[in-house]
Amino acid sequence: MGPEIIHHPLVRADGSATYSSSLFSVTAAVNGPIEVQRRDELPEEAAIEVNIRPSSGVGGPRERWLESVVSGVLRSVLLVHMNPRTLIQITLQVTKEPSLKLRRSVKDIAALPSLLHASFLAVADGGLPLATTMSASLVAVAETGETVLEPSEKELAKSRSAHAFSFNTHGDLLLDESAGEFDSQMWESVCQLAAKACADTVQRGEDEAMGNGAAEKLPWLRLELEDRAREGSAWRETT
Amino acid sequence: MPREADPSTNEQAFLLSALRENIRLDGRALDAYRPISLSFGEDYGTADVRIGKTRVRATISADVVTPFVDRKFDGVFTISTELSPMASPAFEVGRQDQTEILLSRILEKTVRRSGALDTESLCIVAGQKCFHIRADIHVMDHDGNLVDASCLALIAALLHFRRPDVEIKGEEVTVFSVREREPVKLAMQHQPFCVTTSCYEEGTILLHDATLLEEQCREGDVLISMNKFGEICQIAKYGGAPMDGLSILTCTNTVLERVKIFDQLVKDRIAEDEKRRDVGGLIAELSAENDR
Amino acid sequence: MPLDTSTYSLAHLRVDGRRWNELRRVHGQISTQAAADGSSYFEMGNTKIICTIAGPQEQRRGGNSGQSHDAKVEVEIGIAGFSGVDRKRRGRNDKRIQEMQHAIASAFTHTLFTHLYPHSTITIHLHVLSQDGALLAACINAATLALIDAGIPMSDYTAACTTGSTASYASNDEAADPLLDLNSMEEQELPFLTLGTSGGDDQVSLLIMETRVQATRLEAMVSVGLDGCRQIRSLLDGIVRAHGKKVLEARVT
Numbered sequence: 001m002g003p004e005i006i007h008h009p010l011v012r013a014d015g016s017a018t019y020s021s022s023l024f025s026v027t028a029a030v031n032g033p034i035e036v037q038r039r040d041e042l043p044e045e046a047a048i049e050v051n052i053r054p055s056s057g058v059g060g061p062r063e064r065w066l067e068s069v070v071s072g073v074l075r076s077v078l079l080v081h082m083n084p085r086t087l088i089q090i091t092l093q094v095t096k097e098p099s100l101k102l103r104r105s106v107k108d109i110a111a112l113p114s115l116l117h118a119s120f121l122a123v124a125d126g127g128l129p130l131a132t133t134m135s136a137s138l139v140a141v142a143e144t145g146e147t148v149l150e151p152s153e154k155e156l157a158k159s160r161s162a163h164a165f166s167f168n169t170h171g172d173l174l175l176d177e178s179a180g181e182f183d184s185q186m187w188e189s190v191c192q193l194a195a196k197a198c199a200d201t202v203q204r205g206e207d208e209a210m211g212n213g214a215a216e217k218l219p220w221l222r223l224e225l226e227d228r229a230r231e232g233s234a235w236r237e238t239t
Numbered sequence: 240m241p242r243e244a245d246p247s248t249n250e251q252a253f254l255l256s257a258l259r260e261n262i263r264l265d266g267r268a269l270d271a272y273r274p275i276s277l278s279f280g281e282d283y284g285t286a287d288v289r290i291g292k293t294r295v296r297a298t299i300s301a302d303v304v305t306p307f308v309d310r311k312f313d314g315v316f317t318i319s320t321e322l323s324p325m326a327s328p329a330f331e332v333g334r335q336d337q338t339e340i341l342l343s344r345i346l347e348k349t350v351r352r353s354g355a356l357d358t359e360s361l362c363i364v365a366g367q368k369c370f371h372i373r374a375d376i377h378v379m380d381h382d383g384n385l386v387d388a389s390c391l392a393l394i395a396a397l398l399h400f401r402r403p404d405v406e407i408k409g410e411e412v413t414v415f416s417v418r419e420r421e422p423v424k425l426a427m428q429h430q431p432f433c434v435t436t437s438c439y440e441e442g443t444i445l446l447h448d449a450t451l452l453e454e455q456c457r458e459g460d461v462l463i464s465m466n467k468f469g470e471i472c473q474i475a476k477y478g479g480a481p482m483d484g485l486s487i488l489t490c491t492n493t494v495l496e497r498v499k500i501f502d503q504l505v506k507d508r509i510a511e512d513e514k515r516r517d518v519g520g521l522i523a524e525l526s527a528e529n530d531r
Numbered sequence: 532m533p534l535d536t537s538t539y540s541l542a543h544l545r546v547d548g549r550r551w552n553e554l555r556r557v558h559g560q561i562s563t564q565a566a567a568d569g570s571s572y573f574e575m576g577n578t579k580i581i582c583t584i585a586g587p588q589e590q591r592r593g594g595n596s597g598q599s600h601d602a603k604v605e606v607e608i609g610i611a612g613f614s615g616v617d618r619k620r621r622g623r624n625d626k627r628i629q630e631m632q633h634a635i636a637s638a639f640t641h642t643l644f645t646h647l648y649p650h651s652t653i654t655i656h657l658h659v660l661s662q663d664g665a666l667l668a669a670c671i672n673a674a675t676l677a678l679i680d681a682g683i684p685m686s687d688y689t690a691a692c693t694t695g696s697t698a699s700y701a702s703n704d705e706a707a708d709p710l711l712d713l714n715s716m717e718e719q720e721l722p723f724l725t726l727g728t729s730g731g732d733d734q735v736s737l738l739i740m741e742t743r744v745q746a747t748r749l750e751a752m753v754s755v756g757l758d759g760c761r762q763i764r765s766l767l768d769g770i771v772r773a774h775g776k777k778v779l780e781a782r783v784t
Binding site for chain 1: 280327
Binding site: 340 | 740750
């Protein structure tokens with residue numbers, strides 16, 4: 001089963017999306033391209049501002065770090081040179097967090113895929129020019145050395161290391177953040193698993209044949225984007 | 240930075256001339272509210288209020304802190320309102336603007352100063368440990384009437400919230416997590432709600448629940464917070480067009496009617512939510528609370 | 532306990548010996564600061580305020596309302612550290628003060644003829660030297676005097692005062708009396724509101740109440756407040772006329 005997506009939940013923002021995985025629930029709002037403050041202005045591309053607001057309390061250094069990671073990934077996905085001297089403002093409101101006590105470093109890593117998906121869907125909803133589609137996934141390595149894709153809260157709490165990856169449609173690595181103890185061999189296998197998982201969200205399983213894929217392998221991101229595209233061009237077909 | 244766009248002269252004139260004939264742009268009666276929806280999150284203490292297109296989310300959290308030196312027997316209760324560009328591009332991150340200050344002051348006066356939450360009940364060990372109840376107001380969408388929506392969300396979230404149970408053995412304090420022991424409700428003394436009345440045409444036309452456009456065109460506003468017992472917790476009429484003293488007094492009567500509706504709405508939704516959670520009647524059995 | 536309510540019900544005299552409907556001594560001066568465009572000094576009992584006006588002057592750059600056709604009214608309140616009983620420093624970002632600034636600014640935006648000064652700013656600086664209740668009311672009265680001194684056209688005086696009620700809520704319902712012009716000891720004990728009027732005929736332009744009170748008490752409080760505002764208004768008028776007379780006399784000699 002794919003994650004739960006609410007398309008365009010907000011009225012005022014130019015683009016918005018709510019993304020809920022089993023761990024986190026994030027509402028993203030995008031405003032842009034809008035007027036940029038003089039000090040943030042970039043002469044040849046759009047500036048990207050990401051604000052992450054935790055569900056309780058005000059953001060601290062960790063939120064600032066997550067913001068910088070998210071804005072870095074989005075910069076490589078958005079065609080920022082299309083709107084020079086403007087600002088693309090993304091606000092991410094976390095509305096659900098794991099209730100188990102997790103290590104902060106693991107929790108931050110675990111939040112990244114949700115934050116990225118929410119902001120990507122909101123950016124797509126806002127109609128901002130994109131270079132590619134991207135997808136992210138979370139992998140945890142259990143104490144036994146077993147790799148778990150999209151782990152649950154309990155699995156995450158008992159994990160030895162957690163890894164967040166993000167790939168675009170061409171299979172290029174956009175983001176790699178890890179926390180915990182692991183060796184390079186382990187990282188290689190985790191990376192491959194994540195790459196496969198990311199590819200699955202956007203591609204129709206050609207080589208695997210649709211048969212064995214079952215509901216688990218549904219390319220939810222692709223389906224979601226196709227739905228949006230169909231909705232967007234519906235007026236064309238009816239007229 | 241990008242300002243809220245001022246409504247055009249045409250829009251303003253249209254709105255006002257319609258109001259003179261007692262017609263609002265969305266066809267509501269002058270004292271009617273847009274459809275209100277109130278829902279609760281999976282966790283205790285999150286309430287999501289939608290009034291028309293306005294949407295506010297309130298989240299309550301609790302942790303254990305040392306009380307203030309001058310208030311040894313009181314817990315700490317803070318309300319944080321930070322507006323983000325999510326609600327409207329006119330709100331800047333990290334800069335307080337007028338709307339935010341007024342919103343936080345009104346909530347402060349309505350809920351905190353009026354003693355809606357019994358802070359003494361949050362004390363664990365006098366002078367050493369107490370609960371810090373923190374309320375975060377997240378405005379998700381701004382289409383007017385933020386104050387009423389935020390106040391409703393805050394009260395609903397406070398009623399919905401359960402704080403962890405504690406046990407005191409001599410000097411030792413154990414705070415039980417939600418999994419270990421059934422968490423307890425907060426002690427609320429009364430439930431105040433705020434109702435904003437907007438006035439037009441030198442105070443002759445009064446209406447409730449203004450949309451953003453109506454707010455931008457109004458001449459003045461009166462914010463009145465009351466509870467269902469008819470106690471006024473706060474009145475704020477910050478300048479604007481002068482109003483007749485008597486019409487403010489009649490305002491309080493219509494506000495009281497509205498507050499009673501709010502109170503019932505919150506009560507109903509809380510009851511529904513409790514029923515939903517209480518799947519086999521287990522909670523009712525475990526609960527040791529007395530009906531007072 | 533600063534206010535012993537039992538003595539009030541015996542003699543009907545308040546802690547400072549006033550009756551329920553008596554104002555404290557009001558004293559005001561106009562044109563106290565020569566350098567300012569307009570200035571005043573105002574006392575309500577022991578609450579003492581200096582007000583200076585700057586403007587109408589060119590709008591500061593960076594102000595977000597660039598194309599306004601009306602003058603913008605800005606208010607800055609400075610509360611001296613020595614003004615109160617406890618020497619608490621209040622930051623510039625104190626929300627209570629910002630709320631007061633907003634209230635005063637929007638009250639005067641409506642009475643001043645701001646449309647006569649497009650693209651300009653009128654700044655009201657209020658310096659609180661001593662506080663003893665009715666802070667907001669005294670600020671408004673001081674600002675009215677200073678704005679008159681600055682010669683900015685306005686439709687009417689904005690006069691303000693506070694009123695309270697002797698019992699907070701629930702208990703002895705009928706025994707509650709409204710009180711006029713509370714001092715700070717009474718303000719700490721009793722529910723009170725600040726009322727500002729302008730435009731004659733009891734037109735309320737500002738009403739702020741921060742304490743819990745039964746709705747039934749409000750009527751008495753407001754009507755006493757309106758009466759108090761009428762008194763304040765005539766006192767302000769007296770101050771302005773006395774000052775005008777003095778200026779004219781100085782010109783004749």
